[in-house]
Amino acid sequence: MKIRLIALMSLAGVIALSGCTVGPDYKRPTLDVPLEYRQISKEVEDNAQWLTARWWTQYQDPAIDALVSSAIKNNRTLQQTMSNVEKAAAAVTVARADLFPQLNYQGDAMRQRQSINTAMGEALQGKPFSTKEVLASASWEIDLWGKIRRKTESATATLRSMEAAHKAALSSVITSVVTTYLSILTVDEQLEVAKETANSYYQTYSLFKVRATHGNVSDMEVAQAKSQWQSAKVEIPVLQQSRVELMNSLSILTGVDVGDMPKFKRLRALKVPAIGKGIPSKLLTERPDIVEAEENLKAANADIGAARAMYFPSISLSGGLGFSSEELHDLIKSPSRVWSVGGNITGPIFHWGAVEAGVKQAEAQQKGLVAAYRLAVSQAFADVDNALSKRQKALQELKDRTGLVASLKEYKRLATAQYQEGYTGYFTVLQAEQSLLPQQLQLAQVRANTLSSIASIYQSLGGGWIDLALQEERQAIADLEREEQLKKEIQEASPEEREENSLM
Template identity: 40%
Template sequence: MRRAPLTTPLATGLVSALCVLALSGCLLGPNYSRPQLDVPATYRFPDNYAADIANTEWWKQFDDPVLDELITTALANNNDVKIAAARVDQFLGQFVTTRAALFPQVGAGFDAGRHRISTSSSPLFANVQSPVFNTYTASLSASWEIDLFGRNRRLTESARASLLSTEEAKRGTVLTLVSSVASSYINLRSLDRQLEIAKATTASRAESVHVFDLRFRGGEVSQMELAQSQSEYEASRAVIPQIEAQIAQQEDALSVLLGRNPGDILRGRALAELAAPAVPAGLPSDLLERRPDLRQAEQDLVAANAQIGAAKALYFPQISLTGLLGTQSGQFSKLFTGPSRVWSFAGSIAQPVFEGGAIV
């Protein structure tokens, strides 16, 4: 009796039924749900202005083009940001690879070989005219694991949450970098102002020492008063190298944030000329939900929750379908003729029985 080909209504209906079964299969494990919190429906203060401030590039409120350029440079060259971006690409690849298990895997192949069989090993081959022959095979194969118990879907859910977690980690790195560059620049301008004050104070005390020296020569002040004036001058003078060292250290730290070798930092507006960013009162509490560290923690929780279902699915059978369609012939010229056609269709069920504790 001839076997029915794959294109019969019976086979088509069987494949369709299996597809529907796989798509509507159960999902093991708990579904993630965010805990409900009892929060007020409205806020005590209007939050429109606060939302407008939060949605802007806040560092531009300082109105310093040099600071804006420094932050742009840091975002482009900082090594921590590059590492965070690379991790996003890494987890994106893992997500795509994990999700691929939900779809059929299709491949094509071509084999060619030359063989010789033993004519003395069995009477069946005793009358073979030539024990040497060629084989040519061209095939198109497909395999699909039916995700009946949701293991691949849970793994895909976990991989998607891990990807979102790394994206939030990148956002946190960017926010930390921007705030670090801005605060380092403000500290640098503050040190510059302190150096100006220290130099002005030293110059003023140098004039005071000159006046006390003239008065001491005229007999109007004692030597102790002159020495006290000289001591104050030396004390203010000693502060200048300390502030200059702090400025150099701050410039080096800021250069590292910018992703370049330590060196001088371009200055913009003076400290007194910087515009102070507005800090609105009554910030809404839902701004906390936009914190990257909190969003990252939640996505990590989603990923761990999905892994529970994937682990539970290991207790149940894995159902797979495989199929092959191609041609095979001993002569290459007859490889694509009608009689050389070959095909196969199979299904398998694998049920773990004893894994030595691998499935817990």
């Protein structure tokens, strides 16, 4: 029996391996993409080594390094996407398992009485009897048309898609931590400017009130000074509320309580990360969202094959071997042996168009994902072009606005000097000061834009830095699992063992 069953299974395996796989094999769609980036020189070298570094460390701010590490370890979004990866990996195992024989065991014990109106019951004269069975069985669906292989192919592509989605989330989280941190430093600088300006305006207002009592300043000038001070004051609570909201956002991203945040640097103290000359030619295989889109397309392509395989019959083999006896002491003796072997074939005849509709549904899904993949590639090139342009324009704006603020400060100095010497009215000073404050606030924002543009470039290009972050995340997960295991062992330990561990 064993030899026959093994021979039958082997023959089925040969048939399955030599069988065809229905449905289209995957081919990457043709893409209409630009040959070069518009915002960079044609003479750049194709060298992407600078994309493999932890770029956020180049700001030379320990707070950024600590916050990024905390986000990699604690971010809830990353925990969700990682669970999706684990789920998809399990689905691959489930799909692949159908390629192999399914082995099962079964045990039964029963006591029953047959009706005396049946042949068996009449022979037993209505007496009850017992049966005991121990069986091992095997079943196998022969993947003659490649349905199971296509389902496995689809599940594998879905797994890769989930892994790419997790990497995309990791990239987004790190970029968000850096840009949110830079926004906080921007608000801090703006608050500093607003407070210093409001304090200066208040001193002017106070001075004018004193001079007005002696008739040296008109009431209108006092009113102008007061309104100027109050205008500067109203900026402060707005900026303070913005900082509260940004700090809470940073806390959510990193899992660090607002009160436990590391010491922040000043915006002007940060170093500007370098951007290498090489733009990678393998952008399409580097960006996680493009990988995700293509793997989704591969999965849909495989689903077409699985749907088309439903047109053809399913063939399966089954066999069983065991013992059956009325008495337990005779159960495993040779005369109690039982066996069975058989085959099954099932195919569609008339399903009211359900099989054809399933194929059309899979094909429509694939067409939609082809469009999604092409859109992802086009969007990737646009993102890179926009990020590079943003960087160039931010540098130019920083240069121009720095010069503008310097000119307005000189204008204010000259206007104040002429007013003090009696050559002009206070309105000229007021005009100069009112022009300076918003430009100082905007200068802080432009300085932050220059720094955050680096993050946009790295995020748009992808690259090996995401893999480095992924390694750090895996290490953090492993460390956390070890800590949890240690806590569990301590909780399960006896009081003596706990005391011994505490002394170690």
